[in-house]
Amino acid sequence: MSIAEVEQVLVVPTEKFHEIGQFQGFSDQVEHYLDQLLTPEQMSFRPRDIMEKSPEFKQLIPYVIFEYVDDQGSKHVFQYVRGKGQGESRLHSKRSIGIGGHVSSEDAPSDSHDPFQEGMRRELAEEVTFNAPHEMVCAGLINDDESEVGRVHLGVVYLCKIERPEVLPNEEDILDAGFRPVNDMLTKLEEFETWSSMCLQAIYGK
Template sequence: MSIVETEQVMVVATAVFHQCGHFQGFSADMDRYLKVLLDPTHTSYRPRDEMESDPSFKQLIPYCIFRHTADDGTVSIYQYTRGKGQGESRLHSKRSIGIGGHISTLDAGEDSPYDQGMQRELEEEVKIETPFEQNCVGLINDDETEVGKVHLGVVHIFDVQTQNVHSNEDDILEDGFVPISDLLADTGRFETWSQICLNSGLFS
């Protein structure tokens, strides 16, 4: 009988996050958090199945949002529905504006495991067939949901020249760019992290 290798994901102790300053929702104060949270002396790799139910650790997750601004100033955001084959079962069938996933030991040999992991997740999940500019804009923390208690999101906005971003896997469904005004009128269908980003003022 074969033994399935357990995925080891990057985490930081929740106590370290609290020492930097606990917040609920969105924070644009990256300088306060990222240098500490991504310091190799504070990160470790632990079994994902254990970390999903252990709020003493936060799994660090890149959360990449694709934004397109038309010539007339209309802002649209890439969004999709999470299929049942995606890793986090508690988010299945939810709408989302974020692409990304766990940093794992697959990325551990690189100079920047976080950057390498983000790039790997993007290549797995979407096809980006347009020039873009990328900026890290803040963090998401949500201790009001069971999923949020064990994850910490790092928000990256990709400003794309065209809307040529498409699903690269079967479980990213009903994808495409939608005007931000339409998304703001229908936030209840989205996962909590997407709601936090949409309501944060990032796109106003």
């Protein structure tokens, strides 16, 4: 791959994140963080291969959770197993409730003021198909400095509250996919990647 072809991903300085207030796990203080991080002064695009090993920056990752409430009021969440072709190799074979991935410089045309939202829309379109009425709500952020992969990423969690449990994977590496009752998943947290486990406990374990 030539230098010109190296993927450039959206990052913010870890120092700025610490300045706002470092946390471990899940935080629902959405505006407190995003108002200061998602600004032209803090966001930049840098080579992904370098960023994966650089704790000086946090790669911003949209992490969308599909939630469906049935007629009895029980909550169900879309979940799947990551196959070997799915992005981050350190997460393969883990169950996940998050759809999303890195925001690329390709998501930031010169007239775009919000590359993060563009990147999230692209990731959703690439990974799943859903047509039911829905509402998208930013629920919080995830930070995990206790793992190798977590130290260089910062997740922005969105709940996509969908009226019908109709979400289909577009990629072969999204395996064993479908909606499961939240209460069932809360008893099997060990099956899930760290971010998913954190979200399940923080959003639904109350």
